[in-house]
Amino acid sequence: MAKSTTTRVRPELATPSDLSDNATRDVSAALNALLADTFALYMKTKNFHWHVSGPHFRDYHLLFEEQAAEILASTDEIAERVRKIGGTTLRSIGHVGRLQRLEDNDADYVDPQDMLAELHGDTKDFVAHLRETHGLCDEHEDVGTASLLEELIDQAEKRAWFLFEAARVRPGHA
Known part of the structure; x- marks a missing residue:
């Protein structure tokens, strides 16, 4: 039995796919939620990069910058995959806000150890969403x-x- 390749998007955006309509709809929706989480994680990582302070400033500043760059690079891969399978993707910051599952952090100050812990937890949650x-x-x-x-x-x-x-701290060391 052949899979349907009809699309639900405007003809100008219709991308042929051998996935079923249900697959295109379901996978596109899941990828758009991942994309929203990716943007949220990117923004939080950049926020912490810009606002880190303390004795490990340089190490954390560079770590956050490196991770933010990798996270941002993945956004295009995810969005283009949505389009390849015949879906449409995010269009605005508002759209990101409606779909993201990772929490923002708007605090004026976050302790560097808390930054590491929060990003670690968010990244583990992100991996769980990727696996789902x-x-x-x-x-x-x-x-x-x-x-x-x-x-x-x-x-x-x-x-x-x-x-x-x-984030690991040896006893007696900060």
């Missing part, structure tokens, strides 16, 4: 998106590991 979406891709036999998600999971796990290690 991977499972959805498996259900719809979307190997291309699953493959992208596997790369993103590996990258995010590495970021979580670095944040965890950076």
Whole structure:
């Protein structure tokens, strides 16, 4: 039985896909939520990069900058995947705000150890969302998106590991 390739978007944006309409709808929605979380995580990481202070300033400042760049680079990969499978993607900051699941941090001051812990927790939550979406891709036999998600999971796990290690404090040392 052949899968339907009809689209629900304007003809100008219609991208042929061999995924079913349900797969395109479901996977696109999940990827857009991931994309919103990616932008939220990027913004929080940049916020902490700009506002970190203290004895480990240089190390944390560079770590946050490196991680923010990697996170930002993944946004285009996710959005383009949505388009490749025939969906449409985020259009505004408001759209991001409606879909994001990761919490913003608007505090005037965050202790550097708390920054590390918060980003570590958010990154672990992000990995969980990536895995959930991977499972959805498996259900719809979307190997291309699953493959992208596997790369993103590996990258995010590495970021979580670095944040965890950076936050470790030996007894008697700050």
